[in-house]
Amino acid sequence: MNRTDDQDTSVIVVGAGPAGLMLAGELRLAGVDVIVLERLERPTGQSRGIGFTVRTMEIFDQRGLLPRFGGIETSTAGHFGGLPLDLTILGAAHEAARTVPQSRTEAVLEAWARELGADIRRGQEVTGLTEDADGVSVTVKDADRALRGRYVVGCDGGRSTVRKLTGFDFPGTPATTELFVADLRGVDLAPKMTADPSAGGLVMVAQLPDGITRIIAAERGAPPVRRTGPPEFSEVADVFKRLTDVDISAARPVWLSAFTDAARQATEYRRGRVLLSGDAAHIHLPAGGQGMNTSLQDSVNLGWKLAAVVRGTAPGTLLDTYHEERHEVGRRLLANTRAQSLLILGGDDVAPLRDVLGSLLDIDEVARRLAERASGLDIRYDVGGGRHPLLGARLPELALHDGRRATTSTELLRRGRGLLLDLDDSAGLRRRARPWNHLIDVVTATARGLPESGPPTGTTGVLVRPDGHVAWAAPGSHHDLPMTLTRWFGPGRPALSARAPAA
Structure with a gap:
């Protein structure tokens, strides 16, 4: 189901940094075989990134990874271009992790990916790449033969070999400092x-x-x-x-x-069977530690989509949404970090700008907007539109009771599958979702509250993608549930679809 006889694996990931290891774990969680090729013989132990944004903390919690880091020092203090931000404006539940070395992050992610069955090969320098209609051949230095996979993902950093071999354009602004x-x-x-x-x-x-x-x-x-x-x-x-x-x-x-402070972004994140994630797709001044965190979130967005295409449950066009969603996030990231670069590295000429922005941060709505951006909580994808306030946004942790036990939406996402929350005990809702029950988890539960603002009034159902973003909510979505399920998870099982009543 995952690969043809002439292929060594379904997906070849180049690079065993945070983006590559996160992607390998996400693919294995979805049952897709993956080989990770890393040029270095062993981890460097170096740590460019030293913490997690609020959104990354949520993502790690969604996969049950936070306990693996041991005691994590958290803080509600942040900054934008050196101007202090108080994260308590986002709500009591939101704190960022401080002083977690990137070497520790990589060790945790590598152990997780290996436990799930990822094949991680060190000392493997990629020197060539050829794509054809059925897959991609990757040449490794001093290897007897090329490796074959259905897809290749370059997670090999700002000087990405995969990006250069494939011919991705990488425009931007050169370094000045x-x-x-x-x-x-x-x-x-x-x-x-x-x-x-x-x-x-x-x-x-x-x-x-x-x-x-x-x-x-x-x-x-x-x-x-x-x-x-x-x-x-x-x-x-x-x-x-x-x-x-x-x-x-x-x-x-x-x-x-x-x-x-160089800032560059690939013009496309997908070219046929080759994709880019992390620093291979975007480089910038690492202001506020956003680089590694954005890279991890790239891979979480890509992993479940690539797995669905490889397994054959969703069409290849699903991969186009990876570029559509994450390229815009990357564009905003570069604008964000370039603005911070001016504030941090500018001279007396930027002093008036710092003074004005500092005074604007006294306004709660301005402070909240910048805190959300720095924390990764402001990301909202185009999932089809509608009136519900959660559409496209990440689902804040929702306390639930399913009739047997208390749980949370975060815990229900641990399997890396889609999640349909039936909050109104609706047999009709469950019937409409039945053709997709092999791809999503359907849970009937009572909502006990969202820590940020309470459950949206009258919400009867929420469809959550494996990356934690809301694809559909009732009432208020423009598209019906079967249409949304087909868009994000592929066609339902035909025999069940034939028996399911129309929405």
């Missing part, structure tokens, strides 16, 4: 963030687990340098000294890197 990041031992620095124009640049200090201090430093106007490796620690220490008058030269560097 270089920033340093360093993880250090043996230094005592208080957490801080300074980005106002009078400071001469950006300085951030954060305490990570295991006694590591992270610093990020950038001198305003410092031009980017073409590098073939990480910067010397003396270079980083000199910049930090000029910006803060603090000498960190005696510290012991654990990891050093440099990055820029």
